[in-house]
Amino acid sequence: MRIIKLNAIDSTNSFLKEMICNETVADYTIVVAEHQTNGRGQMGTNWDSDKGRNLMFSLFKDLSIHVVEFPFYISMAISLAILKALKTLNIPDLHIKWPNDILSADKKICGILIENVIKNKLNSTIIGIGINVNQTEFINLPRASSLKNITGVHYNLDEILRSIIKHTKSYSNLLQQGKYDAVKNEYEANLFRKNKPSTFKNVEGDLFSGFIIGVTKYGKLQVLLEDEIVKKFDLKEITLMY
Template structure:
């Protein structure tokens, strides 16, 4: 793996997207930064991260020939990579809030942003990770937590990153070997509030009650509604309130 270490950048995903566009590298690329100025998350959200306290990085991997309708399996794999990493360091009550926020209890400890790189079809994927490690106070994200808050210990950032990379290659191999059934099952077992009555908000503000029963192979959330019918929603169509 080719590693690029930066003192500061706006977003490691943005940096890596430009970097990968200029190169024709068959090698995986990791970009990690001390300070991320404009970290991005799902739904255009920003990512709060105290410089030098957390891990903000992105990984580029070539996936030529991978079918576009299977890209959500990469999201599943990415979520499980982070869960395994945090579990190794003693974090408990880990779950995945659909599609790829990692929670400890009901507090967010990690955000993931996956973007595709196109070059005459699907060329590669960029996995962006914002993992809270040694930051104790979050001014703009009151529901955030971190490794130090969960374990009571300061953690070495390099050690946490290396552990993640071990998990990255474990799950990347499962994707390459088309272990989609196994990934799907493991992901659904970790789904936050699965099989529990929950409240959701639609884009117009209307509230909806349903039970998360799973996720479709293309990443849509499957809800069991009050009329006992199942309905699928994509990310822009529904928001879980908790």
């Protein structure tokens, strides 16, 4: 495992993508940054972070040695790896907000950006992870929090990184062994608002009610609507209001 530590970079995902273009990158190569000037989240959002207080890194995972037919299983596996690592720190009330935000007590503490590299088949993936660890102020971000805000503890970033990598390898092994149902079942068991009455907003801005019951192997959210109708939604089609 190779760990590259940088003081400042625009984006660790972008740094790894450039590496892939210029050299052979080993499995579990990790790029860690104290500060990202252009950190990216889901759907083109920015990830802002105080320098040196949070854990921001990207992980290169070589998938050429085994086939992952449905890329969303990678998202489920990495979400579970982070969840398990945080549980060892006794972070309370942890859930996965679909597709892969990690919440504690309904506050976002971690975001994940996965960029797959496809060459005829899914060849490799770059997993960008940002965890709010020791930052305590989040201006104009009422839904954000950090491990320190939640527990009052100041954390060692390297220890958290090692724990996440350990659990990532464990869940990666499950996928390599073809134990997809085990990963999907555990992911669904930890879904935020699962089987609870919830309010959603569609792309037209209309609100509607339903129950999250699970996800498909393609990563679509399954919502039970009125009249016992189950509808599947893509990421850009629905927003969970909470």
